[in-house]
Amino acid sequence: MAEDGETSVAARIRSRLLAANQRFHANDNIAQFIHGETELRALEDEVARQLQGVLNSLVIDTTSDHNTQGTARRVARMFVHEVFRGRYYPMPAVTEFPNAERLNELMIVGPIRVRSACSHHLVPILGKLWVGVLPSETSNLVGLSKYSRMAEWIMSRPQIQEEAMMQLADLIESRLSPAGLALVLEADHFCMHWRGVKDESHMINSIMRGTFLTHPESRKEFLQLIRA
DSSP: OOSTTOOOHHHHHHHHHHHTTOOOOTTOOOGGGSOHHHHHHHHHHHHHHHHHHHHHHTTOOTTTOTTTTTHHHHHHHHIIIIITHHHHSOOOOOOOEEOTTOOOSOEEEEEEEEEEEETTTOOEEEEEEEEEEEOOTTOEEOOHHHHHHHHHHHHSSEEOHHHHHHHHHHHHHHHHOOSEEEEEEEEEEHHHHSSTTOOOOOEEEEEEEEHHHHOHHHHHHHHHHHHO
């Protein structure tokens, strides 16, 4: 059923976002503004139709070329349900539990393989992520696999690396309230490898918060351990 006279699924979702004064940048999650699986499937249908138009404009024969007959649908499904899943699906369940044993030693998780897409050209970003957490007596803890889940949810959106790291740091900090949090991401950007200068270099950036920001020795310990 159309809302406000709109027939486009994307237009209906966009109108809800605008009415709520909610940002919907490429790296934002908009799951709460999508009305269930039925509307998500309808959005996939709309994306497939639009992608078919792109293929037509590229003068690609999708009628007699067996390799591209289903390309628009495959890409639409990939965008909505896989590589941009972090935009359209709510955050996966991450159960926290109290720091009953009052752990206060550095914990490092990684390397976690992360996959994203550059929001400038929609080509892959592939990288390795390390997460360092220094809990306090009042911190929450999560299971090892939950760091991968949180990273995948943030990264499976069109991103730039620096903003993705800030989003992930904010998420982990809000869930755990650690005394210190450190993130390092080393990634290959196919907007450089595949086009443009076609350079093979990669990008490394870090975020240090809490103890890792104020105590150089803690930061040094973390960086030495992930390089070991």
